[in-house]
Amino acid sequence: MGDCEICGRSSDILYIVELEGARMSVCERCSKGKSIISKIGSEHEAPTRPSAREEEPEDEIIEGYGEKIRKAREALGIPMKVLAERINEKESNLVRVENERTLPTEKLVVKLERELNIKLLIKPKADARNSKIKKGKNEPLTLGDIAFRKEPSD
Ligand SMILES: [Zn+2]
Incomplete structure (x- = not known):
């Protein structure tokens, strides 16, 4: 103060x-x-601390995930019923996911990705993140700029 x-x-x-x-x-x-x-x-204005690791944004499910699942499943020639048994899921649940009437759970996504060898998650766009505004710092004062320099006396 x-x-x-x-x-x-x-x-x-x-x-x-x-x-x-x-x-x-x-x-x-x-x-x-x-x-x-x-x-x-x-005191209460904390300095911007560089964090060791930037916070990971949560992954998002891709658009058209149902189609991607279906295509991958068909490419592998696995009937829905078989796939459901393999990953221990209800067939009706898989049908809903393939028709995009429901979002797969995180667990199901992992199982489908592994079983069908596909990617269903994407990283959210980077520009969606809040970027912290960095405060511009003034140039540091150089000691040579001291105004009242003593002149060497003869
Ligand atoms: Zn002032």
């Missing part, structure tokens, strides 16, 4: 900026475009 030395506004977060060689603590708005040396008082 403190007051901005430029506009006088009190702010939870203050930035130490360097302005023409002088250091000032200013609010976020006044820090824009200036050389930020440090930021103070922003």
